[in-house]
Amino acid sequence: MHTSSNRTRDLALTATFAAFIAVLGLVPAFSPFGFPVPITLQSLGVMVVGAVLGPRRAAAAVLFFLLLVALGLPLLAGGRGGLGVFAGPSAGYLLGFPVAAAVIGALVYRRGAPYQLGHGLVATVIGGIIALYAIGVPVTAWRAGISLPAAMSGSALFLVGDLAKAVLAAVVAGAVHRADPRLLPSRAPVDTSAVPV
Amino acid sequence: MTVLATYVPRDSPVHRLPAGVKLTGLVLAGLGTVLLGRWWQSLLLLACVAGLYGVARLTWRCLAVQLRAVALLVAAIGVLQIVVAGWERAVVTCGNLLALVALAALVSLTTRTDDLIEVVVRGSGPLRRFGVEPERVGLLVSLGIRSVPVVARLAGEVRDAQLARGAATRPVAFLVPLVVRSLRHADRVGEALIARGVDD
Secondary structure: OOOHHHHHHHHHHHHHHHHHHHHHHHOOOEOHHHOOOOEOOHHHHHHHHHHHHOHHHHHHHHHHHHHHHHOOOOOEOOOEOOHHHHOOOOHHHHHHHHHHHHHHHHHHHHHOEOOOHHHHHHHHHHHHHHHHHHHHHHHHHHHHOOOHHHHHHHHHHHHHHHHHHHHHHHHHHHHHHHHOOOOOOEOOOOOOOOOOO | OOOOOOOOOOOOHHHHOOHHHHHHHHHHHHHHHHHOOOHHHHHHHHHHHHHHHHHOOOOHHHHHHHHHHHHHHHHHHHHHHHHHHOHHHHHHHHHHHHHHHHHHHHHHHHOOHHHHHHHHHHHOHHHHHHOOOHHHHHHHHHHHHHHHHHHHHHHHHHHHHHHHOOOOOOHHHHHHHHHHHHHHHHHHHHHHHHHOOOOO
């Protein structure tokens, strides 16, 4: 289905956008009210990459970003890196990142061109918040030894910030798709994210 | 790469262990902590991990830097556990958590990134039937590591252009050009790889 030159271009996109997510982590994190999980632009990057690259390439880029972190590069927000971050209580959110990107990408690419803000926002909320929390919250509950409702109420603290990020990500994705209309497939029954670039 | 990596060079038995052995040990330890349910077992595990840092000839500072990232979160969990389930449960949960984070960090501190990449490339061999090509994984990793400073430079350029136009640093006005420039950069890298015959 894929020509090899498309695969090579996808390889370049994967590497570049893994780096893009990493660079967004270099923007300093802030912890509202001294809460222990810092809020960063990195999860915003995951949302944008999903909506821009589509499910397959976005998941690859995010997975690859996590691989670079696991290899010991301090690319995670706040300069963290190494295998330690995958043993911590918020590891579920990291593991949820590729799923979030894939869900957003699948919903956006399924609809195809032109990118519509309302639809894009719904897609970003479903993937970047609902799917992400569905993985992150149970893992936090398990790793921290607390009940699911307790972990859920803890994550509610981030909901407002994450909603703001979803709006921002949808606006950014819309502008990028207007600037580069070749990315999205034209509106037709298409079941693949691979587009001849 | 060494500037970026968490690796701390030392001459120690832990450093000399093959990367694959260390990674396997880490996974087994992670599975093993599920079995630890007594408070003294968790403290013993923590002491063992701290001992390994000694064997690896790493300073306490190395360990502290690694644990600082999760310290606040673990403290919050600890307080919650003491209130909800008592101090013994709190020691077990927090002790196991800290020990695993420290152990995983130990692998990163004592293993060169190149060696870990090699394990990844070798480990992706069995994934061949799912369309993963180990040679491409190696290329991807080195390409990705080199892309980080490139995209960071692009981000700096976008920021400079914004400031030159007197535009405030709004996130959308920063992110859109950054994504578009990153797409163009990826295009050029793709062209270059094809020109060098990577897509055989």
